[in-house]
Amino acid sequence: MSGSFGERLSAAFERAGHLCVGIDPHPYLLERWGLSDSAAGVRDFGLRVVDAASARAGIVKPQVAFYERHGSAGFAALEDVLAAARSAGLLVIADAKRGDLGTSVEAYGQAWLTPGSPLEADALTVSAFQGVGSLEAPAALAIAGGKGLFVLTATSNPESVGIQTAVIARGEQAGRSVSASIVAEVNSWNRKPLGDIGVVIGATVALGDYGLSDSDLAATPILAPGFGHQGVGFDALHTVYGSAAHNVVVSSSRAILDAGPDGITDVIRAQTRQLAEVFSA
Numbered sequence: 001m002s003g004s005f006g007e008r009l010s011a012a013f014e015r016a017g018h019l020c021v022g023i024d025p026h027p028y029l030l031e032r033w034g035l036s037d038s039a040a041g042v043r044d045f046g047l048r049v050v051d052a053a054s055a056r057a058g059i060v061k062p063q064v065a066f067y068e069r070h071g072s073a074g075f076a077a078l079e080d081v082l083a084a085a086r087s088a089g090l091l092v093i094a095d096a097k098r099g100d101l102g103t104s105v106e107a108y109g110q111a112w113l114t115p116g117s118p119l120e121a122d123a124l125t126v127s128a129f130q131g132v133g134s135l136e137a138p139a140a141l142a143i144a145g146g147k148g149l150f151v152l153t154a155t156s157n158p159e160s161v162g163i164q165t166a167v168i169a170r171g172e173q174a175g176r177s178v179s180a181s182i183v184a185e186v187n188s189w190n191r192k193p194l195g196d197i198g199v200v201i202g203a204t205v206a207l208g209d210y211g212l213s214d215s216d217l218a219a220t221p222i223l224a225p226g227f228g229h230q231g232v233g234f235d236a237l238h239t240v241y242g243s244a245a246h247n248v249v250v251s252s253s254r255a256i257l258d259a260g261p262d263g264i265t266d267v268i269r270a271q272t273r274q275l276a277e278v279f280s281a
């Protein structure tokens with residue numbers, strides 16, 4: 001592995017496009033895939049998705065919660081899925097949404113972003129509820145080691161609107177929305193053309209409602225759930241993200257996984273093609 005996370009993400013976009021295949025072994029999907037709702041089932045599911053994604057997409061995003069359901073055996077399964085994805089040359093975003101402060105959040109960073117660690121991924125989703133500054137240690141670790149973070153900023157779920165559009169009352173970010181303050185602070189860690197510390201901005205949101213504009217995101221990687229099962233079509237990409245669309249990791253889980261083990265390769269191929277058309281239009 002060489003280069004910064006931003007460089008590796010740009011290379012993945014260039015090589016394989018912007019699709020990020022979600023690895024979300026929901027119980028209903030395990031049943032549909034003929035697998036048991038067990039650690040062995042989620043392991044098999046993850047490995048099959050990795051196999052289908054490799055050579056057809058550049059990025060995968062395992063949803064850690066579905067592995068954590070199975071305790072230590074689930075984490076062992078996840079370790080195998082992460083290792084298989086990375087050795088297949090896929091960029092891996094662990095969707096674990098970790099957040100804390102001081103040495104505790106530093107330990108989360110070490111768990112997911114240290115080269116050679118059992119749960120090594122290329123990037124980790126994190127929460128800034130304790131302040132973006134609380135993420136300093138994992139951000140420094142990521143930047144030093146060629147890894148990335150994606151900070152929850154304007155999430156795709158409707159329940160988030162109140163808290164994420166709330167206006168900051170005190171401190172250096174006073175007057176900005178919570179989302180805009182997260183973007184401003186994250187950007188202080190980023191360098192052009194594409195930084196290592198990204199944000200999660202769902203495809204279901206309108207940037208303006210959050211006090212954001214596409215020009216704020218010129219060098220910021222954007223992890224974008226909300227496509228497919230949550231209702232947004234790929235053709236909305238430029239409308240939602242404007243000039244920042246070229247930085248978007250287009251996350252799609254159930255809209256791919258619903259195809260089952262026999263249909264998944266065709267769906268990944270089709271979604272990759274659709275996205276390439278959106279970017280070339």
Ligand SMILES: O=c1ccn([C@@H]2O[C@H](COP(=O)(O)O)[C@@H](O)[C@H]2O)c(=O)[nH]1
Nearest residue numbers: 063155156157202225229230252253254
């Ligand atoms: O704002 C957010 C942040 C994360 N997610 C996660 O992305 C996938 C979406 O799955 P779909 O099946 O494509 O809807 C899932 O793992 C969520 O936990 C999100 O949806 N929104």
